[in-house]
Amino acid sequence: MIIRTVTGDIDPASLGPCDAHEHLFLDTPAQPGEEFLDWDKAVAEALTLAAAGGRSLVDWTPIGLARDLDGLVHVARETGLHVVAATGLHRDAHYAAEDALRSESAAALADRFVSELGDRCGIIKAGASYHHLTAFEEKAFEAAALAHVRTGAPVCVHTQHGTMGLALVERLRGLGVAPEAVILAHVDRNPDAGEHAETASTGATLQLDGPGRAKYWPDSTILRLIADLEEAGHADRLLLGGDTGRRGMMRAYGGGPGLDYVFARFKPRLERELGQELSDRIFVTNPARAFAWEPHACEAV
Numbered sequence: 001m002i003i004r005t006v007t008g009d010i011d012p013a014s015l016g017p018c019d020a021h022e023h024l025f026l027d028t029p030a031q032p033g034e035e036f037l038d039w040d041k042a043v044a045e046a047l048t049l050a051a052a053g054g055r056s057l058v059d060w061t062p063i064g065l066a067r068d069l070d071g072l073v074h075v076a077r078e079t080g081l082h083v084v085a086a087t088g089l090h091r092d093a094h095y096a097a098e099d100a101l102r103s104e105s106a107a108a109l110a111d112r113f114v115s116e117l118g119d120r121c122g123i124i125k126a127g128a129s130y131h132h133l134t135a136f137e138e139k140a141f142e143a144a145a146l147a148h149v150r151t152g153a154p155v156c157v158h159t160q161h162g163t164m165g166l167a168l169v170e171r172l173r174g175l176g177v178a179p180e181a182v183i184l185a186h187v188d189r190n191p192d193a194g195e196h197a198e199t200a201s202t203g204a205t206l207q208l209d210g211p212g213r214a215k216y217w218p219d220s221t222i223l224r225l226i227a228d229l230e231e232a233g234h235a236d237r238l239l240l241g242g243d244t245g246r247r248g249m250m251r252a253y254g255g256g257p258g259l260d261y262v263f264a265r266f267k268p269r270l271e272r273e274l275g276q277e278l279s280d281r282i283f284v285t286n287p288a289r290a291f292a293w294e295p296h297a298c299e300a301v
Ligand SMILES: [Zn+2]
Pocket: 021, 022, 023, 060, 243, 245
């Protein structure tokens, strides 16, 4: 098994403490005025994560949203962090009505994803809308599944406000993706431990990535969800990320709380309240498993 970073494959055991969901470069019609594309500012933010003890981050910016693979390589080289990049697509609202990606077939999209996995990408992203999939998203899920079957790379799913998690795992299972290869992001946007436990019992990995969003919920809500999931026996299915997905969340752009919030603020609190062992599992052991794959055919297409 390997984890494919933008600067080469690594042994999963050397991934180290991982911020499982970030965006270093992003521009989308869904968030006008919130674009962040500057290499130096990305390095500055990533350095704060490294200073707070992070060793790796997974960038979930997919095709068509100003993802910058050369920029990610630059950040990895300047900071020493392992950086994992995404192929695949985001949810429908992030693409303009006239975007040429919309008219590509699932097979053509899958070819594109497989080719990128053979280049520098290490995860396949797919995105869902709130409680439903649009026709474009249905096609993207199909393409993600095809690319997973051909390569073995994990399928990393954007859930909208944490909805449809279980349904998306089952849909992917129907398309040939085992739940163990699926990571569901943003599940804490629907802070319902019972729903999470039911979803985790499929074998899928759940990502909580909302620390620092005090205007929506306090960090204590996320700590409670983690404690409840551990109690239900699913501590090995949990990932934590910052999802610093807006310009206004980065200090380098004059905002906050910054890319290091999860490591500098949330992780120490998790360790105090729920223990070091659980923290190590969530930040080190689980990501080393969840993002690892056995590349079986990243053939050129
Ligand atoms: Zn995100």
